[in-house]
Amino acid sequence: DGGITQSPKYLFRKEGQNVTLSCEQNLNHDAMYWYRQDPGQGLRLIYYSQIVNDFQKGDIAEGYSVSREKKESFPLTVTSAQKNPTAFYLCASRPGQANTEAFFGQGTRLTVV
Amino acid sequence: ILNVEQSPQSLHVQEGDSTNFTCSFPSSNFYALHWYRWETAKSPEALFVMTLNGDEKKKGRISATLNTKEGYSYLYIKGSQPEDSATYLCAFYAMSDYKLSFGAGTTVTVRA
Numbered sequence: 200d201g202g203i204t205q206s207p208k209y210l211f212r213k214e215g216q217n218v219t220l221s222c223e224q225n226l227n228h229d230a231m232y233w234y235r236q237d238p239g240q241g242l243r244l245i246y247y248s249q250i251v252n253d254f255q256k257g258d259i260a261e262g263y264s265v266s267r268e269k270k271e272s273f274p275l276t277v278t279s280a281q282k283n284p285t286a287f288y289l290c291a292s293r294p295g296q297a298n299t300e301a302f303f304g305q306g307t308r309l310t311v312v
Numbered sequence: 313i314l315n316v317e318q319s320p321q322s323l324h325v326q327e328g329d330s331t332n333f334t335c336s337f338p339s340s341n342f343y344a345l346h347w348y349r350w351e352t353a354k355s356p357e358a359l360f361v362m363t364l365n366g367d368e369k370k371k372g373r374i375s376a377t378l379n380t381k382e383g384y385s386y387l388y389i390k391g392s393q394p395e396d397s398a399t400y401l402c403a404f405y406a407m408s409d410y411k412l413s414f415g416a417g418t419t420v421t422v423r424a
Contacts, residue, residue: 298344298361
């Protein structure tokens, strides 16, 4: 089945540790996105990539890093520089043309203690 | 940061009633406007993607309109049912940098 997979669903880390969230898609989509959701808030864009080997900062990129070495993969690293990393993280992909919808993963809930 | 605003933040609807809510976005740099439905414990799913001023889209009892000149879109739910309870998100796709920016959502609760 085609889809977008995020893993793990729940993740616990100690403060000061870097952690990498996985996002894989087999939809052959060009564009991929990472969003963060905090309680009572909407989706805020962290990073996005329109094409392999290229990515751009979103609105809240500080403390995060990404790579896009393969079309199907867009991992997000939450670094120790991120001041409030505990949140729900959603990955999405879309074909890239203006009139195409995004498909979302199931999300990863990260808790830093 | 792009301002995509949704109102109201939440609303309660009696089963069978119709309702509508708003998404406002910058009128410049427009490429597309998306609507998604996000049910509890699920991933957001697309309802509509609209690209042209005056676009009207319909899926069952849900429909949407688009005004790119004034920067707003309405989502309508006709004859609300309990299964319509969800958070409805709109997203603005910008021409200049291809960002897909979301509003905070409107949470709809349909009471039986």
